[in-house]
Each structure stands twice: as structure tokens, then as C-alpha cells.
Amino acid sequence: MNEFEPCDWLEKFRMSKDTFFFICNKLKPKLARQDTHFRPALPLEKRVAVALWRLATNVEYRTISVLFGVGRSTVCKCVRDVCHAIVSLLKPLYLQEPSEHEFEDMARLFNNRWGFPHCVGAVDSLHLSIIAPSQYTVDYWNSKCWHSVVLQGVVNGLGQFWDVCAGMPGSTEDVTILQNSTLWGTASEGGLSPEPPKQFMGRPLKYFLLGDAAYPLQSWLLKSYPESRDLTPRQLKFNYRLNRARSVIENAFLRLKARWQCLHKRNDCSLDLVPTMILACCILHNVCEVHNDTFNEEWLEAVSQADFPQPCDIVPESTDHPEAEEVRSLLCDYFQQQQE
Structure with a gap:
């Protein structure tokens, strides 16, 4: 050395x-x-x-x-x-739930970087390959026919993790993981926003996260409108802006796996260590990003080879929050005004 x-x-x-x-x-x-x-x-x-x-x-x-x-x-x-x-x-230093003031900074950063206002992060899940456990093997068999555990992560506008839930069996649906994580309880009780909420488009609006089709639409969790020929120009514009902003977590997962190859290849460690190892890698990812360590783009070549294709999103049964559509419609109005 x-x-x-x-x-x-x-x-x-x-x-x-x-x-x-x-x-x-x-x-x-x-x-x-x-x-x-x-x-x-x-x-x-x-x-x-x-x-x-x-x-x-x-x-x-x-x-x-x-x-x-x-x-x-x-x-x-x-x-x-x-x-x-x-x-x-290192987790208390580099991967903690943000304070009220930090949420304000995160919303400002997300808007400046991705053009999506009032947003404090994007949430998604990632399946990571493991050796089949001796017990409950079928629980870890995902829909793409390989054994995995699931990482649910939330990142800020810079692609740094601020919430991680790791280790659920690969057969578990994303919505189930979310609803059993501390993030669901915190967000459902208004923990992502200050009191009173900040004003947006003339009304108080709580901060929210961006998710994909696998998650239920909530007042604090927005997703795209389902693909349809009946979508209006406003809705199409919303979908475009949301999907562009959500790319921050897709890129974060790519960089995470590229930097820490134990998350890309099949992990042969004992299953009791795997969740801690995943969390440690997320923390180290943040450490390297905060310290501006060089990221070698050549590392991405390894993860571009899809040895373990990710399971497709399973759209949950309707568990949408009544106020969620109002929030989504408000954002449609906002993006429409910007265009005009």
C-alpha cells in the first residue's frame, strides 16, 4: 500500500x-x-x-x-x-433522516438540478443476487427466476442516499417493502415536511418523493400517469418531467453497483451479513460522493452486463390517497405555466 x-x-x-x-x-x-x-x-x-x-x-x-x-x-x-x-x-454522519432545515435545502437543490419543485428525493428498489439460503428458499426467488434480496433506497438530488431499507426477500413486492419500512410511517405522519407546509402555487403543500409504477400514489409520493392514448398534453408533460427527475436514483444505483461490485455479482456471504453489507456500501457511496472522490466511468461497463435482469414493476391494487391526485394536478398546472 x-x-x-x-x-x-x-x-x-x-x-x-x-x-x-x-x-x-x-x-x-x-x-x-x-x-x-x-x-x-x-x-x-x-x-x-x-x-x-x-x-x-x-x-x-x-x-x-x-x-x-x-x-x-x-x-x-x-x-x-x-x-x-x-x-x-459512519451511518449517523452520512446516512441520516434529514432535519427540517435540511429538507428545505434538499427541495431547493432538487428543483435547481432537476426542475421538479417541492421534491426532496426519489425512491426505488434494487434486487441484489445472493446464494440460495438453505431455508425459505422460495421466498428469495424473484419474478426473474434468481435468488435475491431487495434494497429500497431514497436519494437526494445529488444521488446520495438518505434512507435505506435492505434485506427483504426477493419475492416481496415493492409496495409491501415500502409499507413495512420506517419511511412509510414517517412520511404518512408528515415527517417529510415542516409545519406549517411551505406555500406552492398559492396553497400549502407538503414535500414529496418521486416513485415508479410499483408504488401507490400518495400525497407525499408521486408517480407518472399510466401510459394511455387518452393522456392530455399537461399529463404527458408531467410524466416527462417526473421520469427525468427520477433518473437520479437510477444513476445512483448504477454508481453504487459499479463502485461496490459485491452488489453487482452474486454475493456468497452468509445471509445474516448481507443487509449490513448493503447498508455499509450505501454509506461508503455517500462518503465517496461527499468527499468528491473520482468515479471511474469504466466501472460502469461491468454493471452494463445484465447478468441478473431486474424484475418488472408490479402495479399495486389501487391504494391511492384521496389528496394525491390534487397534488399531481397542481404540478401539471405548474409545468404548463412554465411552458407558456
Whole structure:
């Protein structure tokens, strides 16, 4: 590692040297070990390096064992300990529900960057391949006929995650995951907006998220009008603007998988570790984005190969909120006025 060039740090650990040692310093309270009379402790930096190498490449434990000159059981323990430490110590800093003031900044950013007002994020789900568990195998068998767990994520206008729910079995529908996540309870109780709500088009309006067809239409969760020849120009314009803005989470998922290949290839870790590993990767994604670490566009070539095609959206039965259509219509008016 002392001989690494900047490109080596990016290729091996998906981050700069400065960010690597910043993370090591933050993880010290959980990972620092003392030497014993029987053996010296594995240096903290080496433990972090082992774990990040695994997350970045998804190569087998035995390969990393040879590279770093440690036993396979040590590699396994490093990955587990570092992932748990990242979630414990870095999540409060890099992946927390925003404050009221932060929501205001996020709405301003989303509007400036994507031209969609009053929005504080986009929500979507991503299926991640796993080895079939010994029990409840059918629960993890998704509609594309491969075993997976699901990541539900919410990102801001910069593609940084601020809410993550990971680990639900692959057969679970998106709407079910959403309704069983803390996000549903928070948003349904008005937790995404200040009190009183900010004014928009002459009326108080709570902030909202953008979703796809798999989600129910809510006053705080908007989606496109269903494709139809009967759509009006106003509705078509709304659909175009919403789908363009929603691309922020599609790009975030691509960058997440490209940077951390353990999420793109089949993950052979024990199922109890997988949700923590997914969450750790989302946190590390935010760390790298906040620290402006270089993203190598060549990494995207690996994830462009659809080894595990994503299941199609299943449109839920009508559970639309009565006020939701009013909000969507208000946005139609807004975009129509802009065009005029």
C-alpha cells in the first residue's frame, strides 16, 4: 500500500488515499485491537483494506487471503467487523433522516438540478443476487427466476442516499417493502415536511418523493400517469418531467453497483451479513460522493452486463390517497405555466 499510486487506490478500494485513512480514523473506536502475548494484532488499516477489497471486487475469500497473507477466517471476520463498524459509526454522519432545515435545502437543490419543485428525493428498489439460503428458499426467488434480496433506497438530488431499507426477500413486492419500512410511517405522519407546509402555487403543500409504477400514489409520493392514448398534453408533460427527475436514483444505483461490485455479482456471504453489507456500501457511496472522490466511468461497463435482469414493476391494487391526485394536478398546472 505504501507504493500505491492514486489510480491504485481508486482501483483497489474505490476511493482516494485520503478518504481511506479518514475512514480508518473514524472506525478506530470499534476496530482498534491490542497486541497479545501470543500474537500481534492485525493493523486497523489492513483490516479495513481487506474489507474494502472484498466490497469493491467481490473476489473470493481465499483469493484475498493469499493477497494479504492472512487466513480465510480472518478475511471473513474483517469483512464482518468492518461492515458493522461502518454502519455503527459512519451511518449517523452520512446516512441520516434529514432535519427540517435540511429538507428545505434538499427541495431547493432538487428543483435547481432537476426542475421538479417541492421534491426532496426519489425512491426505488434494487434486487441484489445472493446464494440460495438453505431455508425459505422460495421466498428469495424473484419474478426473474434468481435468488435475491431487495434494497429500497431514497436519494437526494445529488444521488446520495438518505434512507435505506435492505434485506427483504426477493419475492416481496415493492409496495409491501415500502409499507413495512420506517419511511412509510414517517412520511404518512408528515415527517417529510415542516409545519406549517411551505406555500406552492398559492396553497400549502407538503414535500414529496418521486416513485415508479410499483408504488401507490400518495400525497407525499408521486408517480407518472399510466401510459394511455387518452393522456392530455399537461399529463404527458408531467410524466416527462417526473421520469427525468427520477433518473437520479437510477444513476445512483448504477454508481453504487459499479463502485461496490459485491452488489453487482452474486454475493456468497452468509445471509445474516448481507443487509449490513448493503447498508455499509450505501454509506461508503455517500462518503465517496461527499468527499468528491473520482468515479471511474469504466466501472460502469461491468454493471452494463445484465447478468441478473431486474424484475418488472408490479402495479399495486389501487391504494391511492384521496389528496394525491390534487397534488399531481397542481404540478401539471405548474409545468404548463412554465411552458407558456
